[in-house]
Amino acid sequence: MGRRQPDLGRFTDVALLVLISLADGAKHGYRMIHDIEEFSGTSLEPGTLYGALMRLEERGWIEALDAESRRRPYRITEAGGEALREQIATLRRIEGTAAVRLGPAWGLS
Incomplete structure (x- = not known):
């Protein structure tokens, strides 16, 4: 029986x-959630969370809003939106680099 490759799990940032x-x-x-x-x-x-x-x-x-019954909603701020846009741009560069480096052999180009 072959060795099973370890599961890398999900790549996440909360x-x-x-x-x-x-x-x-x-x-x-x-x-x-x-x-x-x-x-x-x-x-x-x-x-x-x-x-x-x-x-x-x-x-x-982000900022907390007034509670609705027992639940407190949150919303993204302008600064949070900018941080998100920057992070998404970084992730797109990473994905583009991975696609180029892995190439057609991996089905990513």
Whole structure:
């Protein structure tokens, strides 16, 4: 029997996932968890999400809105939108470099 290759897992950055989730409008934590899982396949634990929310709020990239019943929605700020645009541009450069380096043999060009 051959050796199984290790699973590399998902390449994620929680802050990036949160900013992407909030890019189309304000959401509370529970809705973000489900949105992130839907678009990325990444399951976040509440503690992981709320730690990221705290760090993003400290940077001024998101802001908490008034609570709706017991849930507090968050929205992306202008600075957060700019940070997201910069990160997406970086990811596009990385993807382009990978496609060139891997080439047609890998089906990426």
